[in-house]
Amino acid sequence: MGYNHIGFARASDWPGGMRAYRASTGKLLWESKQSSMRPAIVGRTIYSFPYAWDLLTGEQKTTAEPLADREKGSVWKILGKGQGCGLVAASKNLLTLRSASLSYYDLTYDKGWLEYYGGLRAGCFINAIPAGGIVVAPDDTRACRCSYQNQATIALIRHGVRPPVVEPQPGQTNFKYVSIAREPFFTDDLTVVMSHPRRDVEIRYTLDDTYPTSDSTLYTKPITIDKTTPIRAAVFRDGKKLAERDVVRFTRREKPR
Numbered sequence: 001m002g003y004n005h006i007g008f009a010r011a012s013d014w015p016g017g018m019r020a021y022r023a024s025t026g027k028l029l030w031e032s033k034q035s036s037m038r039p040a041i042v043g044r045t046i047y048s049f050p051y052a053w054d055l056l057t058g059e060q061k062t063t064a065e066p067l068a069d070r071e072k073g074s075v076w077k078i079l080g081k082g083q084g085c086g087l088v089a090a091s092k093n094l095l096t097l098r099s100a101s102l103s104y105y106d107l108t109y110d111k112g113w114l115e116y117y118g119g120l121r122a123g124c125f126i127n128a129i130p131a132g133g134i135v136v137a138p139d140d141t142r143a144c145r146c147s148y149q150n151q152a153t154i155a156l157i158r159h160g161v162r163p164p165v166v167e168p169q170p171g172q173t174n175f176k177y178v179s180i181a182r183e184p185f186f187t188d189d190l191t192v193v194m195s196h197p198r199r200d201v202e203i204r205y206t207l208d209d210t211y212p213t214s215d216s217t218l219y220t221k222p223i224t225i226d227k228t229t230p231i232r233a234a235v236f237r238d239g240k241k242l243a244e245r246d247v248v249r250f251t252r253r254e255k256p257r
Contacts, residue, residue, distance in 0.1 A: 030058030040090035050078040080114030091130040098122035163245035205233040
């Protein structure tokens, strides 16, 4: 059972958060005051954006692997623009929600950041439904005055391969994400790593804001930058570009004196 103070509320209403009860007995199992929106339950996991909990114990989910800005065992949290007025819909492998445009979080990838399908504005309730290997998004915008993108009913299937990840190497403390974009500010020198979940592709990159080609530098090991640098990276197989990451701008700032 979840509660969020939006609009009308009585003074006697529980002040936010979640409670879990044993259905057979009505016994309170646990409670948390961190829930932000109506939760979605998948198996034994409760997702209430941007966090997650174990359904039976109430233990908050933690990261299984180190991320660029988080150590292994840190509180699991989805970063990005944040959740809009819609609700989270969930399946075993995917979360969908409104974050300005239609947004999603790939639970199999689990890199800590929202991703976006910019061609469609999700509705104000649940209208992006992941089920059966597709995402069904019936139009739910006719009564809304927001001026976001296309008014349409669509269905999405998984297609192609992912772009590479470009991020600071985990363990560094001289950088910070200071905006909703996945673009850090850093001081001194910064080590940058690139990765991809598939082993049958190669990553090529540029440091001058030009688009990578099959002749661009091949990524073989972490690189170190000491100035503001726009990095573009793409994955190739047999010389053919399969996917490209939007430019990631690493901005160097001087330490305050």
